[in-house]
Amino acid sequence: MLEPINISLASLNVMTLAPMLIAIAGALTILCIDLIKSNLHKSLYVMVALLFLLLDLGAVLDFGNLLLKNGPIVGMFDMMLIDGLAILSQVIIVAGSMLFIPLALTSKRFHEYNYPEYFALFLFMIAGFQFMVATDNLILIFVGLETASLALYTLIALHNRSKSFEAAVKYFTMGALAAGLFAFGAMIFYAITGSVEINKIATILANGAYLNIGFVLVGIVFMLAAFGFKLSMVPFHTWTPDVYEGSSAALAGYMSIVPKIAGFVVAMRLFDFLVDTGVVWLQVILYVMVVVTMTASNIWALVQTDVKRMLAYSSISHAGFVMAAILIGSTQANTGLFLYWALFSFTNLGAFSMLWVSRQKNLIAGQSSDHPYEKFAGLVKTMPMAAIMMGLFMLSLAGIPPFGLFWGKMYMIGSAVAEGYIVLAVVMALNSAIAAYYYLKLIIFMFMKEPISGYQGQYLTNASLSLRTIIGIAAIGTIFAVFAVNPLLTIITRLVETSVY
């Protein structure tokens, strides 16, 4: 009963898979190296991974070039979709990963980096994210999502602390629930429209004039919940602080950037057409979620005692802030989203790297978590450069101009204003003010308090050349962001305009 399938290789356009394949190949290579000779130093794997990521990035950029010339590219039975969003997000994903992977080269030895599997998993995860963003097929999104997530759970657990296992279990369990929700949501859309491709779903729904709006809404609800989890929207955010706290600072920083951007792209593909075609309900709900996520997580971040946990809540808030772009839905807003995220990745990477640098092997007496505020008290007196760097990242996160994130914030608020969401813009602005408090708190500890005995000599214990380099890159990116904004805007706008969603 099945028809024989006749497909020409050319029409498959296998090349659309190239970036992901490079990442997978990298992972396999690492595994093979390990097969041939074990107990190699981690720096080898770091560099191999870096090389493959470089290739990956090259492939992505190449597609970007092609895209700008010829418009969106499809391949593999229309499963793969290389459009502006895909390119942009892949660039952020790969570039972010490239900045992350050298963080493994710490001066202290950490359990996970001794396993070559760690790096292999890392590359698999990247491939997963790349799949997720480079398609509008719900199945492939699901597969990419799960590939990446399962790898990520493992990476967290590999940190080999009791807390990291707990974090992994929590993340995993909730992730499983989210996967179920996603599957159910996809199933509903499939049931209504008979398709799993977002484009087609959109067309069919639009043609049907949303007659079965009730079911559409239920589908949206499940999708919202699933992506709410991924993007840590309140009330699906509960995993975030625990997982960040449990995983190593480097990985936490990574999680605050890369998986989120993948999530955003999918959410954008999925929700933007719904918002645009006038599903008012979704607008309202998104509005609520954005406001609640921003505000609530900010408020919770206020009362944190651990810097990493504070940063976890703060990244929830940032995600909520960016989520507004999907609500607004204009080209400017989507451009703003990528701009914001690009700038945010630099700053946040810097901030988490600073935490990573100050990571101790063993907690001192009375220390309840890895990075309590007290640990940073009086840092400017003992380590002025480190304090200035950390202060810089905090200021940027708080949105103090002219540091990186300010431009993102400004552009986002600007896009809200331009679409008439004045109140939303005000809420976004006020939230920045609330957020400033907890970032300031760290600055105050670092610059205005006296050092607390016991913590001396605990900073920079983990510093190595590569970590310093990464922090330096992040700092430069943060300080001189103003000069990067215009080129970024130009390119992002062009890419967003060539997107299909």
Added chain:
Amino acid sequence: MQEHILSILIFFPALAAMLGFVVHKDSAKAYGVTVAAIEFFLSLWLWKIYDPAGSGMQFQELAPLISQFGINYFVGVDGISLFIIILATFFTMVGIASLTETRRLKDLIITLLFLEMTMVGVFAALDAIIFYVFWELSLVPMLYIIGAWGGPLRIYASIKFFLYTFTGSLLMLVGMLFMAFLHYKHGGVWSFSILDWQAMNLPVNYQMWLFGAFFFGFAIKVPMFPFHTWLPYAHGQAPTIGSVILAAILLKMGTYAFVRFSLPMFPDASVLFMFPIAVLAIIMIVYTAMVAYAQEDIKQVVAYSSVSHMGVIILGIFALNVEGITGSIFLMIAHGVVSGALFLLVGVIYDRRHTKLMSEFGGLASVMPRYATIFGIMMMASVGMPLTINFVGEFLSLLGFYKQSHAFTLVAGTAIIVGAIYMLAAYKKMFFGTVTKEENKHLKDINRTELMGLIPLVILAIWLGVYPKPILEPIDKSVKELVVLMHEKARTVEAQKRIPDLTKSAQEVH
């Protein structure tokens, strides 16, 4: 070099601050004074090459920054900003020269030099975003100065200062973005150029909303009642240098912004909000003067007096005529000089006794006669004695507002009474009577370092009180242009009536 003088003025201190990290900490102060002096002379040079007959903004520099979004590096000065810039450089120099702080001096000096960059930047900016950047950035060094060198409540004070002003300015940012968006809707491109904005002719209801948004940012900075409560804490806890810069320059950002943004961009809204704002200004004047009278701490007296004087400045600005606006801009400078000097003076006694409670003193006039004299001169300047710098500004501001409302001016004029009450009372408590405390009997009179900072201020306070012309003239020129612009743009009848038509009156004279 001449055409880049403003960029040099803005970035020279910052560059010097970076290099300052290398300077050995024992020479830090000398380095700071040198840099600040160079900067000050550069700003004097700016004055010299400034063409008082020229119209509009001078020394404009334009470099695209984020052209996609209409943001450019755009700076320029006119008579309104010129002297505030000079004041800023002057105070940085004086402030550093008279530093008596010993804890981590080098950090302090580097911070001050960064602060100088932001201050000059704010007043030179002609692009709203550049303005905003410097505006916000100025909070950071100030936060550090208050928080790291301040008194026991310094952390509370610095956070309050930062968050309060930050919140206000975020609302202002929304306003700015909306303004740029309106420009986009109107002209097809985003623009943050203040000059472009001034040329826009907005409907009255837009003006009102935007005026409101900007108002929060400015009013908190000024600070206007009821947003003023961060100020006493900030002043109370800040080290001397912090208070000096805060009072002399940073507060002026708010009032300057009213002149630069609110008036020319929203003339109708300015007229509509004139009376509510005048009420706030009057409350500022009278209420804070009374609160100042109740203070026990001399620094708080000066802090509240700052608020009170800022009220007069606000009133002058919203006189919306040449006399009032010119007067209030002059008063900004005057208040900078006088309150800066008063804070320096409070610092002198604090260095000696480590207390600022007036009850701890008494009879200082006999122990420290020179100190008492300088304090007396500055106090008299503060209460608006004619032939001191403050009088010119206060007189013109009140004179200007009298045109708008007689009764309001009469009430606001009580400034000269209530101001005298708290100042004289404080002076009496500090300097008159007999020395009762043992610690006060052998206090050293003011020393050379301190005099170095104070003497120029005394000279300035009197010189500009007697001969304000060199400053008044350029201000007057720019303000006239401003008023002409406002009158042209005014849409409502009320606004056309309230804002004088200079072109017409000039014709009448001829």
Added chain:
Amino acid sequence: MEIYLYIALFAPLVGSLFSALFGASPKTKVTGIVASGLLFVSFVSSSILLSYVLGGHTVHVEMMTWMATGDLYIPFGFVVDQVSVVMMMVVTIVSTVVHVYSIGYMDHDKGFNRFFSYLSAFVFSMMVLVMSDNFLGLFIGWEGVGLCSWLLIGFWYHKESATWAANEAFIMNRIADLAMLVGIFMLYWNLGSLQYDVVFANITTLPVVVITWIGIFLFIGAMGKSAQFPLHTWLADAMEGPTPVSALIHAATMVTAGVYLVVRANPIYSEIPNMGLFIASLGAFVALFAASMALVNRDMKRIIAYSTLSQLGYMFVAAGLGAYWVALFHLMAHAFFKALLFLGAGNVMHAMHDELDPFKMGGLRKVMKGTFIMMTLASVALAGIYPFAGFFSKDLILEVAFVDHHYIIYSVLLFTAMLTAFYSFRLVALIFHGEERYKLFGIHPHEAYKFMLIAMAPLLVLAIIAGAFKGSYYQLVTSLLPSGEYHVHSIATYWIMTIGTQLLVLAAIAFAYKKYSSWSSVPDGTSALEQSFGYKLLANQYYIPWFYEEVFSKTYRKLSHCLWKEIDLKIVDAMVDGIAGVVYKTGEKTHKIQNGNLSDMLRWMVIGLVILMLFAVGFSVLAMFAQAQVEFVRIYIGELVLGIGLVLVAVSVLLVTYHAASIRKTGKGR
């Protein structure tokens, strides 16, 4: 001539700055001599200017621009005309005398140099005040004399009473100055200029209401400086300053500035109906009011101060009735004899070691002959006995009142003249006659330095002969001021009036002598007279200072304190902190919903799902009923409501969940 103008004006300033150079160093006699010398120079220049002005010319210079913005143009302009030159003469003469006198008086004072600096600065301010050619220039001097008055009243700053009095004087003057400023504002906005010539030339073009208001505000300013009721209390308290200061500032010059203003602004006041009568009535009231307080006072300087106040009342009567030249004439004559009286009192104080109560003196004529003669003659002049200066000026005012048919004012003034004579000679009698009560207090009085007495001599001469200048003075000033000969129509009436007045005054003097010249005891406040209500009322200055203190000062103090503690800290500031606190507290209370329990975390997800689902179902039902897509109109107001609502909902949801969580936790127990 301009050079003389500048010399006259700036010589005192140079003297002041010169003395200021030595301000903090110990006494150097040279400062006193230089300052006095420079004042003499100023006096000579003024005299030259006087002779020039007598020739019918005036000098008008514009030194430089002061303020110019918009249409406002205010120069430092100075004018020497018939009015200002009279004032200049008065000021320079009296101040030269006082300066020389002070060299002796302040001989032993630590603040000798400082004193001269202040005193010369005062003279400079006074010169600015009288010579300015515009209202704002006058205001400079106006405030300048206020400042110097503050400095000099509080000269002995270690004395609480002195500094209190200084502040009182300053603040009270400030109240009046505000009115004056408002008057200036009105002039500017109505006439576009503050120059005297422009203002006076155009004042008639204004509506009467506006002129009236201008007149009222300017007059309030004058009332402050000249200590008219109700702003009079500071003058008596100002006696805390050194006595030369009282002589110069609080008798001869500064306090007359108000009169000068009214005289100067006569074109304005001439335009206002009834304003003159009001001023005259107030003047008459103050004359009587002040004289009554002088009757029972037991402080030598205060008695003279009240007398000054009373005489200022006379001047205002004259000015109010349009006899501006008479007012100015009395101002001049009064300056001489009152300064003399004060300086004499200074000698007495010196001799008595700063004792001020005349009841503790007595019989001083034996040891202080020179002072005795001078004070007696000054009192005679004050009482208005022919041929002394007071007769010509004061009786003239009585005539003015009579001629203008203001008989009530006339009677009041006449009665006051008697009182004046009485309290003046009560003072003289108590100090110089009778028993030597001071011996009870172990004081050994001695006469002042000879040069001080010599310095006073010019004043004595002028107090005696000033009346002789009346004719030439009249010629001089009436070229600027409205002229007006005030002669009673019938010669008979004139003589009856004059002689009658003289007799009444003489009777009062005789009564005073009879009662007090043989006084022997120091009253202790127990006598029937001192217990009487009237006495107490007068001795306590009609309880007005008490009333001010209780009603204004205390209220202000309490209100200030309350504003700070209750409003500023507890409402305005607390609101700000409250908002921050609510946000923070919300965080503290709700962050525990993140209790780390995986089951709860999963439940939250499911709850979120359910809530979304409920919304979805609700919306679908709604949509079904509407049979169409529900379009929300996106308007700002709607959005605003929505936004606020959302925040509220968010917060309340957080709170509710927190409570739910805590209930569940406690409910579970262990």
Added chain:
Amino acid sequence: MEITLTHYLVLSTILFVIGLIGIMRRKNLLLLFFATEILLNAVNIALAAISHYRGDYTGQMFAFFIIAIAASEVAVGLGLLIVWYKRTGRIDLDQMTSMRG
């Protein structure tokens, strides 16, 4: 009674809700994993049914993918569970509260 798509969908939903309830109620980690499997399999039923009734194979494809993913999920999950059990000797959810706030 003819079995229609609706029946399958209702069944699927019921199973899904059972899974959700399981997720909320189970304190044992292993049983929790079962519940997540129920969720996915509930979806599988629906997908297969829709696929059948629509005559479209995408649904079945999706179901296969879900099965594969569920398998790997279980693998990872059990791995984590074993490590956790080794470290603590328990697989009770309520003990996993070292991070909070």
